[in-house]
Amino acid sequence: MGRSRVRQHVNPLTDKYQQVFQMPDWSDLFADLTAPLHLDIGCARGRFILEMAQRFPERNFVGVEIREPLVDDANEIRDQLGLNNLHYVFANINTSLQVLLDSLPTETLTWITIQFPDPWFKKKHHKRRVVQPDLVDILAKHTPQKLVLFCQSDVEEVALEMREKFLEHEKFILTHDSFWLKENIFPVPTEREVATANKGEPVYRFLLHKK
Numbered sequence: 001m002g003r004s005r006v007r008q009h010v011n012p013l014t015d016k017y018q019q020v021f022q023m024p025d026w027s028d029l030f031a032d033l034t035a036p037l038h039l040d041i042g043c044a045r046g047r048f049i050l051e052m053a054q055r056f057p058e059r060n061f062v063g064v065e066i067r068e069p070l071v072d073d074a075n076e077i078r079d080q081l082g083l084n085n086l087h088y089v090f091a092n093i094n095t096s097l098q099v100l101l102d103s104l105p106t107e108t109l110t111w112i113t114i115q116f117p118d119p120w121f122k123k124k125h126h127k128r129r130v131v132q133p134d135l136v137d138i139l140a141k142h143t144p145q146k147l148v149l150f151c152q153s154d155v156e157e158v159a160l161e162m163r164e165k166f167l168e169h170e171k172f173i174l175t176h177d178s179f180w181l182k183e184n185i186f187p188v189p190t191e192r193e194v195a196t197a198n199k200g201e202p203v204y205r206f207l208l209h210k211k
């Protein structure tokens with residue numbers, strides 16, 4: 001795999017990514033549309049949900065990624081493995097979350113993960129970060145009550161900002177008393193999580209549910 005040269009970062013605010021992206025017909029992709037659904041936002045090469053989809057065949061998995069070559073490669077691997085509970089979508093989640101949710105059986109949506117989002121360190125670039133008030137608001141209004149939302153980052157400032165943006169919304173509440181969640185709730189680490197652990201660096205995590 002990895003046939004394509006892939007840019008390390010794309011700026012989601014450029015014209016190219018302002019469109020509302022096309023969503024597939026999920027009934028062509030998932031064997032069981034009623035299965036509990038896990039949405040992974042900013043999935044990159046998608047290895048986390050690739051492993052999860054094999055461990056949990058009774059769940060459906062959707063990964064959203066703005067770098068198209070990664071999406072194409074990930075769907076190719078999915079096809080080679082013959083998985084019918086996993087699909088990767090090329091989209092800018094900040095323009096296309098609503099249309100994505102409208103296309104999915106949202107009553108099945110049980111987990112959302114936002115893991116190690118691009119940090120965009122410079123202050124003038126913070127508006128490129130994935131967790132923005134609009135995204136929080138759409139998730140608050142168009143996801144079911146049972147939703148579990150898990151976020152993690154190796155950059156404390158980014159984790160703090162995500163935590164603040166979600167908790168500013170009246171619909172979201174932490175599931176834990178501690179400031180950060182001690183452990184990942186999923187049995188599979190993301191690629192970025194493995195790289196962070198290998199460097200011996202900390203990860204800042206939190207888990208939310210809906211009021």
Ligand SMILES: C[S@@+](CC[C@H](N)C(=O)[O-])C[C@H]1O[C@@H](n2cnc3c(N)ncnc32)[C@H](O)[C@@H]1O
Pocket residue numbers: 009010012041042043044045064065066067091092093094114115116117118130190191192193
């Ligand atoms: C640092 S990577 C982390 C990948 C993976 N979640 C992990 O933990 O290993 C963040 C990913 O989010 C993607 N991304 C950034 N902004 C996005 C957006 N607006 N919509 C969809 N994907 C986005 C990036 O292209 C990148 O692949």
